[in-house]
Amino acid sequence: MKKMMVFLAVLGALRNRSFANRVSPYSRSLSTLVLAEHEGGAVKASSLSAVEAAKFLSEDNSISLLLAGSGPSLREAAAYAASCHPSISRVLLADSDKFTYPLAEPWAKLVHVVQQKGSYSHIISGSGSFGKNILPRAAALLDVSPITDVTEISGSNLFVRPIYAGNALSTVRYTGSDPCMLTIRSTSFPLGQVSTPSSAASIDQVDLSTFGEDDAIGKSKYVSLSSQDSERPDLGNARIVVTGGRALKSAENFKMIERLAEKLGAAVGATRAAVDAGFVPNELQVGQTGKIVAPDLYMAFGVSGAIQHLTGMRDSKVIVAVNKDADAPIFQVADYGLVGDLFEVIPEFLEKLPDKK
Numbered sequence: 029m030k031k032m033m034v035f036l037a038v039l040g041a042l043r044n045r046s047f048a049n050r051v052s053p054y055s056r057s058l059s060t061l062v063l064a065e066h067e068g069g070a071v072k073a074s075s076l077s078a079v080e081a082a083k084f085l086s087e088d089n090s091i092s093l094l095l096a097g098s099g100p101s102l103r104e105a106a107a108y109a110a111s112c113h114p115s116i117s118r119v120l121l122a123d124s125d126k127f128t129y130p131l132a133e134p135w136a137k138l139v140h141v142v143q144q145k146g147s148y149s150h151i152i153s154g155s156g157s158f159g160k161n162i163l164p165r166a167a168a169l170l171d172v173s174p175i176t177d178v179t180e181i182s183g184s185n186l187f188v189r190p191i192y193a194g195n196a197l198s199t200v201r202y203t204g205s206d207p208c209m210l211t212i213r214s215t216s217f218p219l220g221q222v223s224t225p226s227s228a229a230s231i232d233q234v235d236l237s238t239f240g241e242d243d244a245i246g247k248s249k250y251v252s253l254s255s256q257d258s259e260r261p262d263l264g265n266a267r268i269v270v271t272g273g274r275a276l277k278s279a280e281n282f283k284m285i286e287r288l289a290e291k292l293g294a295a296v297g298a299t300r301a302a303v304d305a306g307f308v309p310n311e312l313q314v315g316q317t318g319k320i321v322a323p324d325l326y327m328a329f330g331v332s333g334a335i336q337h338l339t340g341m342r343d344s345k346v347i348v349a350v351n352k353d354a355d356a357p358i359f360q361v362a363d364y365g366l367v368g369d370l371f372e373v374i375p376e377f378l379e380k381l382p383d384k385k
């Protein structure tokens with residue numbers, strides 16, 4: 029542990045000395061392609077975080093957004109994209125039934141086609157499952173090595189990313205050929221207040237004439253979409269997250285967490301142990317192999333605080349933990365800790381909190 033602390037301190041000192049979070053003074057003129065995900069006629073917040081990240085590459089960076097899909101919702105998303113962020117100068121639209129569902133293989137081919145025409149210096153996407161699926165495949169087609177999970181950008185080729193499940197930060201200098209391809213952690217590049225652009229970005233159709241029929245056929249095929257209709261906020265963007273662990277013991281008991289989240293207007297999260305035990309679906313998992321969240325308030329009930337869980341929530345602004353074991357590692361990161369039995373604490377919370385209007 030001591031060794032690790034020293035290692036971290038040295039890494040931190042090196043980073044502070046040479047690569048403070050700034051744009052390189054030698055910044056060259058760049059062009060960045062952001063791979064964007066859309067839903068219900070709007071661009072997802074994680075894709076707009078990728079635009080925020082692109083701004084750190086250089087002060088002189090022309091940012092284009094690539095949207096793919098088909099039908100009216102794509103066109104609606106394009107109109108939204110063109111006027112939602114002042115840094116987007118161009119929206120590229122791949123409108124074809126080959127992209128009705130965001131499957132990785134046709135998308136990777138699309139990125140290849142667009143890059144051959146546009147010669148972008150950088151290609152960025154969020155590090156959610158959309159980006160994780162597409163970007164490495166596109167990088168293989170373009171014969172470059174992607175840098176994943178970037179949390180800090182210190183110039184056009186200098187990036188910080190967590191390693192060892194977030195236990196250390198590694199500074200990486202990209203020395204390969206263009207394009208430099210990145211996935212970024214959306215929580216590290218929050219959207220904040222964005223002013224409305226004075227004029228809308230141009231919307232251009234991607235020429236898909238070189239996109240063969242076979243290019244749309246990959247190893248994966250769309251079967252169906254299962255998503256829970258819920259009025260709860262999205263886990264990735266919620267201001268408050270209430271998470272339950274294995275200690276809840278059953279799906280029935282986990283409903284206490286859901287009721288508490290409802291009262292607080294919060295999203296529900298879970299540990300992998302709770303997901304594996306079948307209490308809740310996989311999409312609620314927070315952590316290294318789940319979602320990365322950084323809400324204003326993170327409440328953890330019966331969560332031990334394994335490193336793989338911490339890596340997904342340690343950037344939360346305020347962390348509250350309830351655990352009956354005073355030595356549970358979650359207390360090392362918690363701002364407020366309560367040693368107690370969640371089967372007593374949660375009912376008390378539920379009783380004392382007013383109903384959400």
Ligand SMILES: Cc1cc2nc3c(=O)[nH]c(=O)nc-3n(C[C@H](O)[C@H](O)[C@H](O)COP(=O)(O)OP(=O)(O)OC[C@H]3O[C@@H](n4cnc5c(N)ncnc54)[C@H](O)[C@@H]3O)c2cc1C
Pocket residue numbers: 272273274275298299300301302313314315316317318319329330331332333334335336337340350351352353356368369370371
């Ligand atoms: C490669 C890899 C990737 C992983 N990815 C993830 C990931 O993305 N997310 C993730 O969460 N995990 C992940 N894990 C699993 C992780 O290592 C832990 O096993 C998991 O997080 C433990 O979940 P838990 O805290 O719910 O369960 P436990 O470790 O069993 O902890 C339960 C806690 O509840 C407390 N408790 C018990 N009863 C009560 C009670 N009545 N009231 C209050 N407290 C109580 C206990 O004291 C204990 O601290 C990964 C593991 C590996 C190897």
